[in-house]
Amino acid sequence: MPTRAHEPRPRGHDDLRDRITHRNDFKAKERARLPKVEWAEQPAAIRIHNIREVPYAYTPDQARAEAIRCLQCKTEPCANACPVGVDVPVFLHLVAEGDFKGAIREIRKTNILPAITGRVCPQETQCQQNCAVAKVHKDLGFAVSVGKIEAFLADWEREQLGIELPAIAADTGKRIAVVGAGPSGLTCGADLRRLGHAVTIFEAFQKAGGVLVYGIPEFRLPKAIVEAEVDVLRRMGVTFEFDTVIGQTVTVDELFEEGFDAVYIATGAGLPYFMEIPGEQLNGVYSANEYLTRANLMGAYRFPETDTPVLRRDRIAVLGGGNVAMDSARTARRLGAKHVHVIYRRSHAEMPARHEEVKHAMEEGIQFHYLRAPTEILATQDGWARGVRVQVCELGEADARGRRKPIPVAGAFEEIAVEVVVEAIGNGPNPLIPKTTPGLEVTRHGTLVVDPKTMMTARRGVFAGGDIVAGASTVILAMGHGRQAAQAIHEYLQAA
Ligand SMILES: Cc1cc2nc3c(=O)[nH]c(=O)nc-3n(C[C@H](O)[C@H](O)[C@H](O)COP(=O)(O)OP(=O)(O)OC[C@H]3O[C@@H](n4cnc5c(N)ncnc54)[C@H](O)[C@@H]3O)c2cc1C
Numbered sequence: 001m002p003t004r005a006h007e008p009r010p011r012g013h014d015d016l017r018d019r020i021t022h023r024n025d026f027k028a029k030e031r032a033r034l035p036k037v038e039w040a041e042q043p044a045a046i047r048i049h050n051i052r053e054v055p056y057a058y059t060p061d062q063a064r065a066e067a068i069r070c071l072q073c074k075t076e077p078c079a080n081a082c083p084v085g086v087d088v089p090v091f092l093h094l095v096a097e098g099d100f101k102g103a104i105r106e107i108r109k110t111n112i113l114p115a116i117t118g119r120v121c122p123q124e125t126q127c128q129q130n131c132a133v134a135k136v137h138k139d140l141g142f143a144v145s146v147g148k149i150e151a152f153l154a155d156w157e158r159e160q161l162g163i164e165l166p167a168i169a170a171d172t173g174k175r176i177a178v179v180g181a182g183p184s185g186l187t188c189g190a191d192l193r194r195l196g197h198a199v200t201i202f203e204a205f206q207k208a209g210g211v212l213v214y215g216i217p218e219f220r221l222p223k224a225i226v227e228a229e230v231d232v233l234r235r236m237g238v239t240f241e242f243d244t245v246i247g248q249t250v251t252v253d254e255l256f257e258e259g260f261d262a263v264y265i266a267t268g269a270g271l272p273y274f275m276e277i278p279g280e281q282l283n284g285v286y287s288a289n290e291y292l293t294r295a296n297l298m299g300a301y302r303f304p305e306t307d308t309p310v311l312r313r314d315r316i317a318v319l320g321g322g323n324v325a326m327d328s329a330r331t332a333r334r335l336g337a338k339h340v341h342v343i344y345r346r347s348h349a350e351m352p353a354r355h356e357e358v359k360h361a362m363e364e365g366i367q368f369h370y371l372r373a374p375t376e377i378l379a380t381q382d383g384w385a386r387g388v389r390v391q392v393c394e395l396g397e398a399d400a401r402g403r404r405k406p407i408p409v410a411g412a413f414e415e416i417a418v419e420v421v422v423e424a425i426g427n428g429p430n431p432l433i434p435k436t437t438p439g440l441e442v443t444r445h446g447t448l449v450v451d452p453k454t455m456m457t458a459r460r461g462v463f464a465g466g467d468i469v470a471g472a473s474t475v476i477l478a479m480g481h482g483r484q485a486a487q488a489i490h491e492y493l494q495a496a
Contacts, residue, residue, distance in 0.1 A: 016037070016061045016062060016064075016065040017061065019034065019065045019068055020061065020064050020065055020068070020098075023064075023068045023096050023097075026068065028071050031068065031069055031070070031071055031133075032069070032071060032132070032133050032136040032137075033136075034065075034068065034069050036066070036069065036141075036142055036145065037058070037062045037063075037065050037066040037069075037145070039055050039056060039057070039058055039062065039145075039148055040055070040056040041054050041055045041056065042054055042055075042056070044360075044363040044364045044365070047219065047364070048333045048334055048364050048365070049334070050219075050334070051217065051218040051219050051301055051334055052218075052219060052222075053218075053219055053220070053221075053222055054219055054220070054360060055148070057148075057151065057152050057155055058145075058148055058149065058151075058152040060098075060100070060152075060156070062152075063095055063100075063148075063149050063152045063153070064095055064096055064098060066144065066145050066148070066149055067092040067093075067095035067096040067144070067149055068096045069133055069144050070088075070089060070092040070093070070096070070133070070144050071132045071133060072089050072092075072093060073089065073132050076088065076089055077130035077131070077132065078127040078128070078130055078131055078144075078146060079127070080130070081126045081127050081129060081130050082126060082127050082476070083126070083476045083477050083479065083480030084110045084111050084117075084187070084476060084479050084480050084483055085110045085483075086106075086107055086110050086111050086127075086150075087106060087109075087110075088127055088146055090106050091103040091104075091106040091107050091149075091150075091153070092144065092146070092149065094106060095149055095153065100153055100156050100157070101157070101161070103153050104153040104154060104156070104157045104164075105164070107150060107153065107154075108164070108166065110483070111479070112166075112186065112187055112190040112191075112229070112232065112233075112479075113183060113186065113187070113229050113475075113479065114150050114151070114153065114154040115151060115154035115155060115158065115225045115228070115229055116183070116212060116221060116225065116226060116229060116475065117147070117150065117475060117476055117479070118147045118148065118149075118150030118151025118152070118153075118154055119147070119151050119220065119221050119225075120212075120216060120220065120221055120475055121147055121474070121475060121476050122354050122474060123143075123145075123146055123147040124140055124143070124354070124355065124356075126476065127146045127147075128140065128143035128144070128145075128146055128147070129143070131143035131144055131146075154229075155225075158225075158228055163228065163229070163231075163232050165232065165235055165236055166190075166194050166236070167194070168193060168194055168196065168236060168237070169194065169195050169196035170196050171196050171198070172195070172196040172197050172493070173198075174197045174198065174261045174262075174493045175197070175198045175199075175200070175259060175260045175261055176189075176192050176197050176198070176199050176200075176260060176261060176262050176263070176264065176489060176493075177200055177202060177246075177255045177260040177262075177263045177264070178192075178199060178200070178201040178202070178263075178264045178266060179201075179202050179246045179252075179263065179264065179265045179266060179267055179433065180201075180202075180203065180204075180210060180265070180266035180267040180268055180466070180468075181201045181202075181203035181205075181207075181208035181209065181210060181230075181240065182209065182210020182211060182212065182266055182268050182466060182467075182478060183210060183211075183212060183466070183475045183476075183478045183479045183482070184210075184266035184268075184465050184466025184467070184478035184479060184481055184482040185201055185203075185210070185264065185266035185466070185482065186201070186208065186209075186229075186230065186233060186479075186482070187478075187479040187482030187483055187486070188264045188266060188465065188481075188482035188483070188485050188486045188489075189201050189233060189238050189264075189482075190232070190233050190236065190238065191482065191483055191486030191487070192264075192486045192489060192490065193233070193236045193237060193238050194236070195486070195490045197489075197490070197493070198237075198239075199237075199238045199239065200238075200239045200240075200241060200260075201233075201238060201239070201240050201241070202241045202244045202246050202250075203240060203241065203242050203243075203244065204243070204244065204245045204246075205242065205243070205297065206242050206243055207242070207297065208226075208230045208233075208240060208242075209223075209226045209227075209230060210268055211268065211270075211475075212226045212475070213226055213296065213297055214289075214292065214293045214296055214297040215289070215292050215293070215296065215324070215327070216296070216327060217292065217295065217296055217327050217330065217331050217334075218296065218301075219330065219334065220327070220357075223296070245432070246267075246432075246433060247432040247433045247435070247436035247437070248432065248436075251436050251437065252265075252433065252436070252437040252462060253437070253438070256461070261461070261493055261496070262461045262462070262463065262489045262492060262493060263461065263462045263463065264455075264463045264464065264465070264482075264485055264486075264489065265433055265448065265457070265462065265463070265464040265465075265468055266464070266465055266466045266468060266478070266481075266482065267429070267430050267432070267433055267466075267468045268429075268430065268466055268467040268468060268478075269427045269428055269429045269430070269467035269468065269471055269472040269473075270289060270427060270430050271427055271428045271429060271430050271431070271446075272287035272288065272289045272290070272423065272426075272427055273423075273425050273426045273427060273428055274287065274423055274425075275319065275374060275423060275425055277374060277375055277376055277377065278376045278377065279376050279377025279378060279379055279385065280377060280423070282377055282379050282383055282384060282385045282421075283383055283384045283385065284311060284313075284384050284385035284419055284420045284421060285377055285385050285420075285421045285422075285423070286310075286311075286420070286421070286422050286423070287422075287423050287424075288318075288320070288324045288325065288327070288328045288422050288423060288424035289427065291310060291328055291331070291332075291422045292324075292327060292328060292331060294308050294309070294310040295310055295331050295335065296331075300335075301334070301335065310335065311419075311420050312335050312336050312337070313337060313418075313419035313420045314336075314337060314338045314339060314419065315337065315338070315339045315341075315417060315418040315419050315420075316329075316332040316337045316339070316340050316341070316418055316419070316420045316421070316422065317340075317341045317342075317343055317388045317416060317418040317420070317421045317422070318332065318340065318341070318342050318343070318421075318422045318424055319343050319374050319388070319421065319422070319423050319424060319425055320342075320343075320344065320423070320424035320425045320426070321342065321344035321345075321346065321350070321351040321352060321353060322351075322352040322353050322424065322426070323352075323353045323354060323357055324424040324426075324427075325342055325344075325353065325424035326342075326353045326354075326357040326358060326360075326361050327357075327424075328422045328424050329342050329361055329366045329422075330357075330360065330361055330364055330366065332420075332422070333364050333365065333366065337420075339367065339418075340365075340366045340367065341366075341367050341368075341369055341388075341416055341418060342361070342366055342367070342368050342369065343369045343372050343374055343388060343390060343416065344368065344369065344370055344371075344372065345371065345372065345373040345374075345393055345406040346370070346371065346393075346395065346403065346404065346405075346406050347370045347371055347395060347404075348368070348370055350395075350403045350404060369390070369416065371392060371393045371394060371395070371406060372390040372391070372392060372393065372414065372416075373390060373391045373393055373406055373408065374388050374389070374390050374391075375389050375390065375391050375413070376388070376389040377389075377421050378415065384419070385418065385419065385420065385421050386417065386418075386419070387415050387416055387417045387418055388415070388416045388418060388421060389413060389414075389415050390413065390414050390415075390416065391408045391409075391412070391413055392408070392409045392412035392413065392414060393406035393407055393408055393409060394406070394407055394409055395407070426472055427467075427472045428445065428446050428471070428472075429445070429446040429447050429448075429467065429468050429471065430468070431446055433448075433468070434446065434448060437459070437462070438459075439457075439458060439459035439462075440457050440458055440459055440462065441457065441458040445471060447468060447469055447470070447471050448464040448468055448469050450463070450464050450465070450469050453484075453488070454484075454485075454488035454491075454492075455469070455481060455484050455485035455488055456488060456492070461492070463485045463488065463489055464485075465478065465481025465482055465484065465485045466478035466481050466482065469481060
């Protein structure tokens with residue numbers, strides 16, 4: 001029997017239907033105490049043998065029951081932390097009421113890629129970090145699962161209704177070239193198209209998505225989902241020119257000569273950093289970029305069905321402790337490696353990777369070697385990698401970013417025997433556009449200098465955003481830049 005509205009409900013009850021039926025009766029205190037709705041995941045022992053997505057999506061009842069936990073704070077601390085300004089409490093309220101169509105429309109007002117951001121955004125350091133429910137519990141793990149609900153809504157829309165196109169203003173007669181089809185270029189292009197401008201996105205690869213297709217693995221972000229979201233831009237009338245490297249095939253100057261009125265540079269940070277230790281030139285040593293691109297974009301999982309192979313060996317070392325390292329290690333496991341060693345020079349607490357990725361990696365049997373700094377990649381006689389020599393470290397004082405520094409322990413070295421080494425220690429901006437475009441100002445890190453309000457570079461009419469400005473950052477920050485630049489380009493063109 002369902003409880004009647006005026007009857008007290010048992011504390012901590014978790015019947016989803018009951019929670020949905022009584023949603024309007026819960027006082028804020030009770031909402032805050034409702035149990036979080038957990039989602040199911042593929043068991044680790046099974047998922048290491050496939051590349052399917054790890055978490056299962058919320059069901060409609062689960063999404064509603066989770067959204068009911070939102071306290072609808074008037075100050076909207078979650079929304080204020082979103083770089084694209086999604087009105088989180090509004091869409092959660094609509095979900096709680098069962099109005100999924102209204103909720104996804106609310107998200108789409110400011111976020112053109114919700115199925116992607118719902119899956120890959122580091123919500124725990126953005127919207128969910130400021131969640132009042134988490135504050136009540138003094139535990140971030142209790143925050144309302146904003147990302148999981150967002151992904152549910154985007155999937156529900158795509159599967160049940162088809163993705164709705166935004167309204168597009170009358171043609172302005174202005175043409176904008178966007179360089180790079182990653183999340184920043186896609187967002188900027190979509191916003192400009194909505195405002196009635198003609199947009200062409202130039203992309204070096206044969207597919208749109210940037211890191212979303214070549215870096216982030218299928219088991220975290222299915223490529224069919226990226227394609228469906230990119231297809232929205234096509235249906236909006238955005239043109240794509242693939243296999244076109246701006247700065248090589250055509251320069252930015254030539255784009256202006258061809259009649260474009262403004263250019264948005266969103267070429268990302270795709271240049272891998274190396275540790276500069278002996279042995280990096282050996283066979284069997286990859287940058288994470290190459291390793292992941294072979295597996296994801298080039299389909300090396302399916303080699304020889306596809307043309308691109310990647311080395312499949314039993315023992316693999318991944319150097320680094322960020323998301324890219326976790327993606328590489330988990331990819332290696334799925335490519336059949338029995339022993340995958342993540343080698344990181346600080347401790348578990350300092351790892352920059354998302355908690356969820358580290359947890360998944362541990363469940364999948366990845367072995368972590370903390371406080372170990374690689375000093376050399378060891379060679380076989382015929383020039384292949386055979387191991388990594390590491391310096392044992394201990395934690396010292398905090399650095400400028402508040403992370404404790406690794407200090408070498410005198411004379412303490414170890415060797416880890418592996419056959420393949422993947423370096424995942426970070427990426428820098430691609431220098432091609434800065435080198436071939438006169439008038440741009442470039443920092444010593446190779447990023448482009450822009451006006452932080454307008455995203456315009458030192459050169460009039462040339463705007464930039466995403467990782468090429470921020471350095472290796474996040475999908476949502478790159479999208480936020482794209483939105484900001486689109487508005488500024490619109491104003492620039494109106495004033496011209
Ligand atoms: C393996 C990996 C995992 C990550 N995981 C996450 C995550 O879980 N969550 C998260 O928020 N962030 C993650 N990131 C970071 C995030 O993906 C980036 O911050 C984001 O993609 C940057 O977007 P962007 O549009 O600026 O650049 P990119 O996504 O890099 O896109 C740039 C595009 O420009 C193209 N291009 C480059 N030069 C040229 C040229 N000269 N002419 C034409 N086209 C060009 C490139 O081919 C690319 O398609 C990850 C990064 C990596 C590498």
